[in-house]
């Protein structure tokens with residue numbers, strides 16, 4: 001089991017670096033049809049724009065997070081070290097990949113592939129990670145121990161039914177009994193739990209369900225970026241699982257586009273902390289999702305690709321460009337800080353208002369909820 005987990009994680013990186021596993025058309029309409037209202041007199045000095053936010057007890061320099069990517073293999077120590085260096089340099093949050101391999105091992109290298117993140121990223125939040133359906137297969141105390149080793153500030157629990165469905169060896173038991181396990185964990189754990197998807201988005205119903213259990217942080221990981229269905233299609237084809245590959249291709253762009261998922265999440269849990277991720281790969285998209293109701297933005301694939309192809313320098317350049325784009329939108333909308341950006345007006349096309357209305361979301365009421 002351990003070797004299978006480790007090899008899969010390694011194979012995933014290989015595929016996402018080499019192959020096209022993105023469905024770009026999913027969100028391009030939404031991003032091009034919602035417009036910011038330009039402010040010809042921003043009423044602020046560009047140099048005074050404040051990007052900082054408070055998250056998990058830290059003051060971040062920008063409202064950004066590198067979401068959970070990896071850990072669990074000797075060869076990814078360097079990757080996590082570089083990602084952590086970038087998080088530390090730019091004062092942004094960082095998550096590790098699923099810690100399942102850490103629970104099943106005594107190997108110091110495997111453990112180090114996670115703990116290196118905390119060693120390097122000392123002054124930013126570090127988030128642990130586990131899949132929800134792993135909870136029923138482990139001793140919850142071993143998870144707490146793994147989080148302690150990482151000195152994690154929060155635990156991200158990922159929901160990934162679409163990925164597991166197409167994954168040749170996928171675990172497709174997402175029964176309600178898992179919620180009892182989650183409650184058990186919540187009684188044991190003394191750090192916050194965050195619920196995240198991995199690229200198919202969170203609906204208002206799912207956010208309501210977990211918020212009802214006491215979860216206050218949601219990373220929507222919507223369907224505009226890395227497609228885990230597409231990744232698993234590659235693996236299914238390679239391992240001769242033709243039916244799974246075919247099903248994955250049929251499901252193609254399955255999922256809730258990120259900006260709509262942000263709105264659904266905020267609608268369902270108005271006071272919660274919402275992270276916009278899933279194809280939020282530039283500062284403009286981050287700004288738009290924040291104006292739609294997210295507190296911060298997250299990304300995985302582009303920073304992974306940047307550091308693998310160009311090391312620390314390329315990763316740094318990526319973040320700097322991202323921050324410049326975000327700052328440009330803040331300037332041109334007259335936003336002194338992230339809180340102000342969250343309340344800037346937007347032009348919303350009728351087509352999107354109709355989609356929201358089909359889900360019972362009245363835009364004007366939403367604006368009231370969003371502004372708190």
Ligand SMILES: Cc1cc2nc3c(=O)[nH]c(=O)nc-3n(C[C@H](O)[C@H](O)[C@H](O)COP(=O)(O)O)c2cc1C
Pocket residue numbers: 012013016067068069070096097098129156157158196197198199221224225226277278279280298299300301302304
């Ligand atoms: C190589 C790779 C491995 C990942 N592994 C995990 C994981 O172990 N746990 C998790 O919650 N998300 C994992 N993710 C998902 C990301 O955290 C993120 O939700 C998803 O990729 C969507 O963001 P993006 O479009 O910016 O890549 C992984 C992403 C990548 C690229």
